[in-house]
Amino acid sequence: MNAQGSDLQHRSVLLHEAVDALVHSPQGTYLDGTFGRGGHSSLLLTRLAPEGRLLAFDKDPEAIAASTRVQDPRFSIEHDSFARMGEACAARGITEVAGVLLDLGVSSPQIDNPERGFSFRFDGPLDMRMDPTRGESAADFLARADERQIAEVIRHYGEERFAVSIAKALVARRAGGNPVRTTGQLSEVVARAVKTREPGQDPATRTFQALRIFVNAELEELEQGLNAALELLAPGGRLVVISFHSLEDRIVKQFIVRHSRHEVDRRAPFAPVPESKLKALARIKPGDAEVAANPRARSAVLRVAERTEAR
Known part of the structure; x- marks a missing residue:
């Protein structure tokens, strides 16, 4: 092999x-x-x-x-x-x-396949499940969770200091009838909510990490x-x-x-x-x-x- x-x-x-x-x-x-x-x-x-x-x-x-x-x-x-x-x-x-x-x-x-939804480098369905036949996708979680739950996940699993701002933006978009369903949409929301970021790091890095860790426990x-x-x-x-x-x-x-x-x-x-x-x-x-x-x-x-x- x-x-x-x-x-x-x-x-x-x-x-x-x-x-x-x-x-x-x-x-x-x-x-x-x-x-x-x-x-x-x-x-x-x-x-x-x-x-x-x-x-x-x-x-x-x-x-x-x-x-x-x-x-x-x-x-x-x-x-x-x-x-x-x-x-x-x-x-x-x-x-x-x-x-x-x-x-x-x-x-x-997994990262390089847009259909898996692990990476902000490619636009695709916001899935992130290691086993896409079981459990809840990242998009489904963001569609049902309240602002506090989303912020806790992003802060705890991503160590993201702008977790509250990102959660507010995600919930506001959802309330407007346009919930995040793709990796590109999530990246756009995070980029607007994150004010500063370490040199060379994409603003969405910590949020994507957090959701992946959470979705897959x-x-x-x-x-x-x-x-x-x-x-x-x-x-x-x-x-x-x-x-x-x-x-x-x-x-x-x-x-x-x-x-x-x-x-x-x-x-x-x-x-x-x-x-x-x-x-x-x-x-x-x-x-x-x-x-x-x-x-x-x-x-x-x-x-x-x-x-x-x-x-």
């Missing part, structure tokens, strides 16, 4: 660094929580022994369709979120795994996926997560820190101290050459942790 995988080219960020950190037992079972176009999965399969196994997940039907090119008996895939990896593994009789890889965010084929699913991964990892198993913005990375960092501590129960200070469950191994950023070849890698952060002996 071609690791680029699609007519709309996708470069897997930190490809070799992620797989190098993940695979420590070629005979083991591994989980790729976000198949995308198969870049990480394809390289991972080359590192596995004949008895090794790889189970991938993806919510996007187009990613599931792309996975049919992987003709390897060691590979299987679930059309589902990695948040439900525990249930999927239980159904397959998998009780522990050697490693879990989560490559977060949105893929290049990305942060909630990340929390669920991290907890599920911790329960599945065998002693010595690796957790490898690639994040692309501060909200994601903060959750991953705090999760690793929280489970790396030896916490004393203040109510029972003389009781045995519980063993930590994780050990942080690495934090890796893309090199200059990768960023030059793929500007979307600029914000990526890869974190690696290892499951300790305690289970």
Whole structure:
């Protein structure tokens, strides 16, 4: 399989660094929580022994369709979120795994397809769902939510200081009988509402990020996926997560820190101290050459942790 995988080219960020950190037992079972176009999965399969196994997940039907090119008996895939990896593994009789890889965010084929509605660079339907067969689109949310709800989403998930102004403008347009239904319309509304912006950043960047994260429940699913991964990892198993913005990375960092501590129960200070469950191994950023070849890698952060002996 071609690791680029699609007519709309996708470069897997930190490809070799992620797989190098993940695979420590070629005979083991591994989980790729976000198949995308198969870049990480394809390289991972080359590192596995004949008895090794790889189970991938993806919510996007187009990613599931792309996975049919992987003709390897060691590979299987679930059309589902990695948040439900525990249930999927239980159904397959998998009780522990050697490693879990989560490559977060949105893929290049999703961004570059106007019909998916992820990007302000192309005009198209304002959808933004990773799985367009399920749930509520961004346009549908903006059509029903009140000003306070819209502002909270844009402020919380986009860290946008003009969230209230943007929400007011969106609601006013809707009240005038012309609700936002396309990416171009949303970009226009935001551009008029946002007074200043960092050099080189489109005014709509933070609003698009916020709506995408909200519509797909990305942060909630990340929390669920991290907890599920911790329960599945065998002693010595690796957790490898690639994040692309501060909200994601903060959750991953705090999760690793929280489970790396030896916490004393203040109510029972003389009781045995519980063993930590994780050990942080690495934090890796893309090199200059990768960023030059793929500007979307600029914000990526890869974190690696290892499951300790305690289970």
